[in-house]
Amino acid sequence: MENLFEGALSHLEEAARYAQVHPEVLEKLRYPKEVLATRLMIRMDDGSRRSFRAWRCRYDDTRGPTKGGIRFHPDAKEDEVITLAFWMTFKCAVVGLPYGGAKGAIQVDPHSLTKGELERLSRAYVHAFANMIGPNRDIPAPDVYTNAMIMGWMADEYANVVGHPCPDVITGKPIPLGGSLGRDDATARGGFYVLNHLAEELGCNGGTRRAVIQGMGNAGSHMAEMLHAAGWQIIGMSDSRGAIYDPSGLFPSAVLRAKQEQGSVVAMAGREGVREISPDELLTLECELLVPAALEEMINADNAEHIQARVILELANGPVTPAADRILARKGIAVLPDILANAGGVTVSYFEWVQNRQGYYWTLDEVHSRLKAIMERESRNVWNIAQKHNITLRTAAYVHALNRLSEAIEAHGTQAYFAG
Ligand code: NAD
Numbered sequence: 001m002e003n004l005f006e007g008a009l010s011h012l013e014e015a016a017r018y019a020q021v022h023p024e025v026l027e028k029l030r031y032p033k034e035v036l037a038t039r040l041m042i043r044m045d046d047g048s049r050r051s052f053r054a055w056r057c058r059y060d061d062t063r064g065p066t067k068g069g070i071r072f073h074p075d076a077k078e079d080e081v082i083t084l085a086f087w088m089t090f091k092c093a094v095v096g097l098p099y100g101g102a103k104g105a106i107q108v109d110p111h112s113l114t115k116g117e118l119e120r121l122s123r124a125y126v127h128a129f130a131n132m133i134g135p136n137r138d139i140p141a142p143d144v145y146t147n148a149m150i151m152g153w154m155a156d157e158y159a160n161v162v163g164h165p166c167p168d169v170i171t172g173k174p175i176p177l178g179g180s181l182g183r184d185d186a187t188a189r190g191g192f193y194v195l196n197h198l199a200e201e202l203g204c205n206g207g208t209r210r211a212v213i214q215g216m217g218n219a220g221s222h223m224a225e226m227l228h229a230a231g232w233q234i235i236g237m238s239d240s241r242g243a244i245y246d247p248s249g250l251f252p253s254a255v256l257r258a259k260q261e262q263g264s265v266v267a268m269a270g271r272e273g274v275r276e277i278s279p280d281e282l283l284t285l286e287c288e289l290l291v292p293a294a295l296e297e298m299i300n301a302d303n304a305e306h307i308q309a310r311v312i313l314e315l316a317n318g319p320v321t322p323a324a325d326r327i328l329a330r331k332g333i334a335v336l337p338d339i340l341a342n343a344g345g346v347t348v349s350y351f352e353w354v355q356n357r358q359g360y361y362w363t364l365d366e367v368h369s370r371l372k373a374i375m376e377r378e379s380r381n382v383w384n385i386a387q388k389h390n391i392t393l394r395t396a397a398y399v400h401a402l403n404r405l406s407e408a409i410e411a412h413g414t415q416a417y418f419a420g
Pocket of ligand 1 (some may be wrong): 142143144145146187214215216217218219220238239240241279293294295296315316317342343345346
């Protein structure tokens with residue numbers, strides 16, 4: 001497998017060929033600002049004590065406090081956390097939020113913990129990183145296998161540390177604890193707005209519209225529902241346990257019910273024309289839209305050649321490796337890149353933080369219309385940059401972000417200013 005962080009840096013170097021940036025900007029963006037690794041020790045329900053590796057990385061804060069989710073996953077590792085924080089830096093810049101990028105993780109399979117153990121571990125994370133996070137410094141949010149309830153526990157633990165409620169320290173909280181309306185489906189909704197806004201240019205605003213979704217979690221399941229409601233046929237879906245296929249189209253609500261009751265989308269196999277297929281087969285189904293919404297590096301040098309989608313919309317972070325990117329570009333498959341396509345989540349997280357600081361809450365319509373305006377404006381910007389330089393949408397998104405980051409970094413003065 002390609003080195004994740006080196007792959008991420010290759011996008012920076014590529015974008016620098018089209019953005020007029022000072023070398024000092026690249027020097028600053030090649031390295032994380034702060035990385036803290038620790039072990040969290042908690043009491044298990046059987047009375048024993050166990051420790052878990054945990055990290056937080058604040059990659060760059062030139063444009064504002066850092067922002068990024070916390071992931072609970074058995075394969076979490078430092079290189080991945082740093083890469084995800086790098087991507088967050090560029091994502092916040094693409095959509096013009098006044099934030100830098102960060103990310104955190106605990107190396108754990110949360111499904112192996114009891115609810116009490118999960119709460120203690122979540123609180124231990126905040127205790128360990130209490131000096132690193134903060135509403136003006138670094139604001140976490142949910143990511144893979146973390147959810148609103150965990151964010152609520154974490155906000156509560158931070159309040160215990162500082163001695164007063166502090167809802168703006170974390171986003172993705174339950175609504176009664178200061179969460180924003182519209183945060184739950186914001187990642188998918190943002191991607192949906194991007195897709196609709198560029199549908200004509202991408203050639204998917206009519207005719208047969210078949211979609212395949214990898215990863216039926218928060219991001220993927222909401223996307224399935226939105227696409228289905230808009231008339232798309234969802235012919236394939238998957239989760240960590242397997243994949244299903246129905247050429248006549250699956251009903252997302254039925255699949256999600258089966259997943260909730262029996263633990264996996266595969267529970268649908270055998271019902272009314274639905275059959276189980278391998279996870280590899282799912283990615284290579286003939287379709288108009290492929291939505292990777294699981295984990296990194298799912299589309300790589302080994303399978304990219306076999307992808308038959310017309311458009312890939314990246315709801316996951318980093319699902320396509322740089323080597324796969326080159327193959328897809330050669331095949332003429334358009335990729336709506338993660339730092340644009342899944343930026344709806346962080347955008348509504350930003351709205352949540354703004355509402356917490358104002359102590360004044362918006363209606364769902366206000367959230368949706370502000371999100372739509374941002375996603376459409378930045379989709380157009382990225383599209384125009386891609387057209388101007390004849391580059392992929394990913395490189396264009398990085399050029400757009402790099403321009404904003406370099407403006408901020410250069411505003412402190414470069415060598416030309418001090419030595420000129
Ligand atoms: P989640 O924990 O809600 O869901 C993850 C889903 O992926 C689960 O259904 C799981 O079964 C599935 N999965 C795991 N491994 C898989 C595999 N090998 N093949 C197929 N499915 C697999 O997580 P989420 O919040 O939906 O995040 C999914 C992706 O979206 C991640 O890359 C995350 O970083 C990204 N993302 C999420 C948000 C957000 O707001 N939730 C925002 C931006 C990006």
